[in-house]
Amino acid sequence: MAPAIATGSHTDAIPFSGKYDGVVGVLGAIEAINALNRTGFKPRRSLEVIMFTSEEPTRFGISCLGSRLLAGLPNMKSSLERVVDKDNISFPDAAAIAGYEFALETLLEVPLKEDTYAAFVELHIEQGPILEEEGIAIGIVTAIAAPASLKVDFRGDGGHAGAVLMPSRNDAGLAAAELALAVEKHVLETQSADTVGTTGVLELYPGAVNSIPSAAHIEIDIRDIDEQRRNSVIQHIKVSASEIATRRHVHLDFQIVTQDPPAASSQKIVKAIESASQQLGLTSKHMISRAYHDSLFMARVSPMGMIFIPCYRGYSHRPDEFASREDLSNGIKVLALSLLALSSDL
Amino acid sequence: MAPAIATGSHTDAIPFSGKYDGVVGVLGAIEAINALNRTGFKPRRSLEVIMFTSEEPTRFGISCLGSRLLAGLPNMKSSLERVVDKDNISFPDAAAIAGYEFALETLLEVPLKEDTYAAFVELHIEQGPILEEEGIAIGIVTAIAAPASLKVDFRGDGGHAGAVLMPSRNDAGLAAAELALAVEKHVLETQSADTVGTTGVLELYPGAVNSIPSAAHIEIDIRDIDEQRRNSVIQHIKVSASEIATRRHVHLDFQIVTQDPPAASSQKIVKAIESASQQLGLTSKHMISRAYHDSLFMARVSPMGMIFIPCYRGYSHRPDEFASREDLSNGIKVLALSLLALSSDL
Numbered sequence: 001m002a003p004a005i006a007t008g009s010h011t012d013a014i015p016f017s018g019k020y021d022g023v024v025g026v027l028g029a030i031e032a033i034n035a036l037n038r039t040g041f042k043p044r045r046s047l048e049v050i051m052f053t054s055e056e057p058t059r060f061g062i063s064c065l066g067s068r069l070l071a072g073l074p075n076m077k078s079s080l081e082r083v084v085d086k087d088n089i090s091f092p093d094a095a096a097i098a099g100y101e102f103a104l105e106t107l108l109e110v111p112l113k114e115d116t117y118a119a120f121v122e123l124h125i126e127q128g129p130i131l132e133e134e135g136i137a138i139g140i141v142t143a144i145a146a147p148a149s150l151k152v153d154f155r156g157d158g159g160h161a162g163a164v165l166m167p168s169r170n171d172a173g174l175a176a177a178e179l180a181l182a183v184e185k186h187v188l189e190t191q192s193a194d195t196v197g198t199t200g201v202l203e204l205y206p207g208a209v210n211s212i213p214s215a216a217h218i219e220i221d222i223r224d225i226d227e228q229r230r231n232s233v234i235q236h237i238k239v240s241a242s243e244i245a246t247r248r249h250v251h252l253d254f255q256i257v258t259q260d261p262p263a264a265s266s267q268k269i270v271k272a273i274e275s276a277s278q279q280l281g282l283t284s285k286h287m288i289s290r291a292y293h294d295s296l297f298m299a300r301v302s303p304m305g306m307i308f309i310p311c312y313r314g315y316s317h318r319p320d321e322f323a324s325r326e327d328l329s330n331g332i333k334v335l336a337l338s339l340l341a342l343s344s345d346l
Numbered sequence: 347m348a349p350a351i352a353t354g355s356h357t358d359a360i361p362f363s364g365k366y367d368g369v370v371g372v373l374g375a376i377e378a379i380n381a382l383n384r385t386g387f388k389p390r391r392s393l394e395v396i397m398f399t400s401e402e403p404t405r406f407g408i409s410c411l412g413s414r415l416l417a418g419l420p421n422m423k424s425s426l427e428r429v430v431d432k433d434n435i436s437f438p439d440a441a442a443i444a445g446y447e448f449a450l451e452t453l454l455e456v457p458l459k460e461d462t463y464a465a466f467v468e469l470h471i472e473q474g475p476i477l478e479e480e481g482i483a484i485g486i487v488t489a490i491a492a493p494a495s496l497k498v499d500f501r502g503d504g505g506h507a508g509a510v511l512m513p514s515r516n517d518a519g520l521a522a523a524e525l526a527l528a529v530e531k532h533v534l535e536t537q538s539a540d541t542v543g544t545t546g547v548l549e550l551y552p553g554a555v556n557s558i559p560s561a562a563h564i565e566i567d568i569r570d571i572d573e574q575r576r577n578s579v580i581q582h583i584k585v586s587a588s589e590i591a592t593r594r595h596v597h598l599d600f601q602i603v604t605q606d607p608p609a610a611s612s613q614k615i616v617k618a619i620e621s622a623s624q625q626l627g628l629t630s631k632h633m634i635s636r637a638y639h640d641s642l643f644m645a646r647v648s649p650m651g652m653i654f655i656p657c658y659r660g661y662s663h664r665p666d667e668f669a670s671r672e673d674l675s676n677g678i679k680v681l682a683l684s685l686l687a688l689s690s691d692l
Contacts, residue, residue: 014554057555128509145508149555160662161544161567162491162637163474166533173545174530177523184520187512198507199519200555202548208360209403209495209546209565211663219555221507291508316506317557 003118005043005343006302007032007335008050010066010294014058018321020311024328025123026051032123032336043343045118052294059085059094061151061219061257067294071301072111080104086203117302119269119342122295123335124306125323129314130287137330138277138284139308140270144299145194146227146262147292148234150220152179152241155251158206158214170249173204173213178248182240183220186233195224195233196290219257225288227261234259263296269305269342276337282330291316307334349464351389351689352648353378353681354396356412356640360404364667366657370674371469372397378469378682389689391464398640405431405440407497407565407603413640417647418457426450432549463648465615465688468641469681470652471669475660476633483676484623484630485654486616490645491540492573492608493638494580496566498525498587501597504552504560516595519550519559524594528586529566532579541570541579542636565603571634573607580605609642615651615688622683628676637662653680 009025029049036047052066060083062068069076080091081104095103126132131139156170180199187197201219220237224230238254245252270286277284287308289295295304309331312322355371375395382393398412406429408414415422426437427450441449472478477485502516526545533543547565566583570576584600591598616632623630633654635641641650655677658668669677 014552014557016552017557061555063556126509127506129514147508158664159660160473160637161546162493162542162569162635163472163660163662164542165539165636166530166542167539168475171530171544173548174526177526177545177548180520180523181527184512184517193511193513196508196510196512198517198556198558199523200507200550200557200559201553202519202523202550202559203553204546204548206360206362206663207547207549208663209407209567210409210544211360211363211546212544213546214664221555223508289508290511291506314505314509315503316509317552317554318504318560 002045002346003115004046004048005339006048006050006117006120007122007339008052009122009124010052010055012054012056014056014317016319017317018319020125020321020323021127021316022055024125024323024331028123028328028332028335032332032339035332035336036340041340044346045343047339047343055294057149060091061149063258063292064294064297067297069107069110070112071297073297077104077108112301114301119266120295120298120302120304121269121335121338122293122306123331124293124308125311125316126308126314127291127311127316131308131310132312132314136285137282137327138334139287140273140284141289141306141308142265142270142286143225144263144289144292144296145223145225146230146260147221147223148230148259149257150222150234150237151255151257152218152220153253154216154245156214156249159212161210161212164212169212171212172216172250175244175248175250176202176216176218178244179218179241183237186236186240190229190233192224192229194226195229197222197233223290225262231259260296263299263304265305266303269303269338272338272341273305273307273334275341276334279337280330280333282334307331307338348391348692349461350392350394351685352394352396352463352466353468353685354398355468355470356398356401358400358402360402360663362665363663364665366471366667366669367473367662368401370471370669370677374469374674374678374681378678378685381678381682382686387686390692391689393685393689401640403495406437407495409493409495409604409638410640410643413643415453415456416458417643419643423450423454458647460647465612466641466644466648466650467615467681467684468639468652469677470639470654471657471662472654472660473637473657473662477654477656478658478660482631483628483673484680485633486619486630487635487652487654488611488616488632489571490609490635490638490642491569491571492576492606493567493569494576494605495603496568496580496583497601497603498564498566499599500562500591502560502595505558507556507558510558515558517558518562518596521590521594521596522548522562522564524590525564525587529583532582532586536575536579538570538575540572541575543568543579569636571608577605606642609645609650611651612649615649615684618684618687619651619653619680621687622680625683626676626679628680653677653684
């Protein structure tokens with residue numbers, strides 16, 4: 001049997017976010033296949049919908065857990081044995097609590113064979129402002145930027161905010177504040193519009209107004225379409241973290257959690273999306289995805305392509321994330337016609 | 347009847363802290379009175395033990411809630427109506443949940459009359475390293491430093507850490523990081539060893555590694571033995587917060603939660619503690635309390651004095667906070683003899 005054509009995305013979300021990121025690509029996939037069914041179309045390859053789990057790194061700091069495992073990424077077992085959530089619950093314990101006691105063993109059996117899918121296509125909101133600003137209906141993703149994430153912990157002696165005088169302090173919170181600003185500085189020093197860096201998590205311990213922070217935990221996200229430039233920013237951040245820890249007499253734990261290479265779309269899928277847009281009379285443009293997606297990892301085991309639709313002001317990971325009915329409809333139609341083309345061809 | 351003599355402290359604690367801060371002054375007060383009872387001593391004035399609630403500002407950001415109310419501080423009603431905890435639960439709601447439905451009305455009836463107590467004496471660990479380093483058994487507090495606390499909120503647009511490019515960002519977390527470092531800078535600029543400033547709380551929202559912080563909440567503690575110098579530091583911090591908010595295009599909410607004046611001990615009580623130490627053959631020294639205490643507010647309605655005992659390395663607000671059996675015993679004996687002297691005299 002010829003390898004199938006797959007489409008899908010994820011339905012998990014970060015806290016306090018919107019309802020379009022991911023969900024559009026799952027419900028849209030089902031609707032696209034329904035639409036093809038309604039026309040009486042008979043594909044020559046099977047069409048499959050995938051709903052990935054834990055695309056967002058919220059709980060364990062590892063993004064795209066489902067697609068990483070399907071893609072058979074190396075070192076997943078040791079990563080999953082090591083990670084803990086913010087309540088210090090390990091991944092194996094969390095899996096057991098959720099009723100998946102043998103998760104680690106069985107998870108390692110899930111990687112797809114390279115010829116499982118002839119194509120994977122993901123429909124997604126842009127999560128950026130370009131399509132809306134330029135009035136374009138469809139973004140055709142040609143590559144996904146290379147993401148990396150870091151976890152940094154500083155530890156000092158803490159103490160009472162009134163009683164410990166300034167020269168006797170080694171404040172872990174101020175070390176973290178300096179590093180967050182250093183992340184911004186090193187990203188801006190690249191003078192590249194395509195390099196972004198974010199300190200999205202900064203937690204102080206014990207976190208009381210009258211206590212000097214004895215520990216600070218920060219998580220940093222760095223992305224670029226140029227993998228080498230991104231890795232160079234990570235090195236600069238690491239040097240800054242060491243310098244800050246030495247100067248402020250705090251202990252440093254610096255961990256690179258993920259450091260993934262970029263992925264290029266399949267030319268065949270790019271062309272299928274282009275043709276579909278043209279058939280529907282929709283404007284389209286080629287784009288880089290600066291956000292990462294399950295497609296980044298699916299690209300390792302399948303030809304990959306992505307369809308972007310505009311979203312309100314480029315907002316994402318916010319409650320006011322929004323895509324219009326018309327843009328959703330356009331995206332689903334383009335997906336349906338792309339699946340039709342890809343599944344017709346043996 | 348002659349006004350009574352009171353002694354006591356608090357038993358609440360910040361998260362992840364020790365078991366001596368406050369507790370020593372409550373259990374020590376009971377033991378001191380027990381010891382006086384065992385000798386058959388008959389006081390000419392009543393001896394009372396007070397156990398204060400919520401000395402630590404952990405939940406609502408207001409320190410010394412019990413003693414502030416007993417002292418009849420102004421604006422307590424409006425403060426308590428306005429404050430919320432980190433889960434956005436108001437003080438009146440929290441009181442109702444705890445079974446004190448009419449708390450706000452009844453709380454305003456608790457202020458002491460000025461002649462209720464002829465003296466208030468508080469036994470406490472030093473929460474600093476001086477007594478231990480100098481090998482001195484008893485610290486006699488002559489004044490309590492003037493504390494202030496600030497709450498600052500920055501709000502920006504947030505967004506996806508991959509998709510929003512650096513020039514389009516207004517990162518509330520980086521504004522907070524800058525302000526935490528500005529607090530340290532303004533304190534050090536006073537070039538006074540007695541000025542301290544701490545950013546003990548720094549919280550990011552939504553707090554996900556792949557989201558640009560759309561909001562940051564920080565809480566700052568500033569203290570000095572010189573009230574004017576402390577107030578000048580607060581002004582500098584306020585100017586920095588505005589400058590940061592303008593430059594980073596974030597919304598600023600700056601609130602001075604408390605800004606209390608310092609308090610001087612009663613000379614009569616200082617002399618009673620001196621005499622008690624001498625009778626027991628204990629070394630003693632006069633000290634400033636850089637930590638605040640319920641005594642700071644009791645000083646408004648009663649003559650006030652404090653007895654400090656050494657604690658391990660000056661550690662406090664940490665799990666390894668510790669005072670030795672011998673130092674505890676010395677402190678309780680000095681308290682007992684001080685209460686004896688103060689309650690013998692009509």
